[in-house]
Amino acid sequence: MVADKYQDYVYNLIKKVIDEIGPRPSCSEEERKLGRLLIKEWMPICDEVAVESFTCSPRAFLGFLPLSVLAYFAAVILYWFYPPASLAMAAASFSMIFFEFMRYREFIDFLFPRKKGQNVIGVIRPRGRTEQRVIVSAHQDSAYEFRLWYHLGTAAVVLIAIAVAAILVILGGSIARTIGYLGSSTESMAYMAVGIAAAGLAPIVGLFLFFNTGKPVPGAMDDMAGIAVTSGLARYLDDARRGGGFFPQSTEVVLLATSAEEAGLRGAKRYAQKHVAEMKQKPTYALFLDGVYDERFLTVTDRELCTGAKHDPSLVKLAQEVAASHGWPIRKRWIPLGGTDASAFSLKAIPAVCLHCQDTSRLVSNYHTRHDTLEHIRPQSLSVSLQMVIDMIERLDTGCAESWE
Known part of the structure; x- marks a missing residue:
């Protein structure tokens, strides 16, 4: 599959961040270092790159x-x-x-100190007129270790x-x-x-x-892997635009690296609040990647109990259809504890869904613990995640083009 071409790049980007930047607490300098790295990666590819700052109290969560x-x-x-x-x-x-x-x-x-977070945004415009947009997102920060989880x-x-x-x-x-x-x-x-x-x-x-131990974890699968897959998508679209494979005809692709997800989805909430009117002017779909380490546990989340979010059924179905086209088993799960950035969009009535390559039926040993390291990431999970996103964008773009014929 086409995504295999980008597997080494995605894997090495995770390794680079884990080795050179390390754990990335919400709204920390390490998180901002990752943001600067993403700007460097995306600037030659995207038509527009922006940083949106906001304030929150990351320690409150x-x-x-x-x-x-x-x-x-x-x-x-x-x-x-x-x-x-x-x-x-x-x-x-x-x-x-x-x-x-x-x-x-x-x-x-209000009882806790406020800090500055930064969402990093890259925009890749289609060949033709923009009729819709697809946001592909993952979060930059890593969690503090949960002592009881460990x-x-x-x-x-x-x-x-x-x-x-x-x-x-x-x-x-x-x-x-x-x-x-x-x-x-x-x-x-x-x-x-x-x-x-x-x-x-x-x-x-x-x-x-x-x-809470107060010690941030490496955050390889949660969610540097998701960030790296998003960057892999940028690389793929850059190659496709120059003549190799599918490139959107009428769909604007927005790469969104959120801040402070581990602090209660603060970055995604700030982005959704700021852009909700814009996202409702044209059809907008949001695909989130969170927890990528094992393609054998490919999962699509349809609702989240804590946040009260119900994700878009058509996007859930689309994810299932794309997985089936490759012969990949995919689970449909709801999240009973915790939440994902997709909630911030679904609760604003923006169609959203979250994809995982993670066993969400239990607390795995590398979830919010010191074991969230590169060794636990199967490289094929990165290719599968990237291919899922490419194919979902292609089907959404094709559907949009057909509706305008």
Whole structure:
């Protein structure tokens, strides 16, 4: 397949960044170094290259965890002495989890220092008039290591469920006990049982004080591989424009390297907010690459539980059809925990989808841990991802051209 021609370039670009730049925390100088490298790679190819800066509080997305845990501890203690205060603390604890993590809202970001992030954008115009655009995107930053992920793997999900349940227990108990307290009702065994249960679960909740190691991971498959595939697409389109293979006739291709995905999708959100009117003026489709290391786990995500995003069914179907044309098995999955940049677009009613070459059915050892290194990336996964994107753009472009005939 044509993408094999670019496999070495894509693989070596990942190696170059891992060796010379290293881990790339959100809004860090290392992330900006990658951005400058991409500008250098894209400038000779793209018709337009731009950098869009924004500000956010990258530490807030995981920084809420200690605050939520401490609020839980306070709620458990106050439960026995002053239920209304316990209710306030329990509500604060749950709200931080729900809005900051489960809904990716900037709920407590004002409490944390603000930094500058930079989205890097490259535009490749079609041969003819632009009738539509396809955005191909991956994120530049790498995550901080999740201590529980590293030590426990998929079992950590069970602890998350228990911790959230514990917060709901103290929240529900505090509501009931506050009503009783204000109504001067007598104590009951049920109230005592709730307090004892909440106290008993406190050690599990307390583990999340140490969830984030504060050490960024190499970020090879998440998501330097996606970035490198995007650059591989630029190389392919440059060759095709000069006479070799498919080149879009009426579809503008936008390369988007987002900042601060690991800080709660902040870069993608800023881009979507800024360009939403422009993206709705002409048909726009967004293809995201996130987590590329093993083509045997080729996956298309159709919805994301935490963010509430439902991705475009026609793009999901298109990904399945392209995979089938090559004889590649492809899974259709929903993401129960976490989110991708595709959410920022789908929630703005911009058709979007996310492609992975990652086993999303479990927490693999190289996801958000120090093991996210180059050795875990199968080179063929890079070719498969690139070919998927090329073919999806070609089918979208062909469909657009036919509709204008």
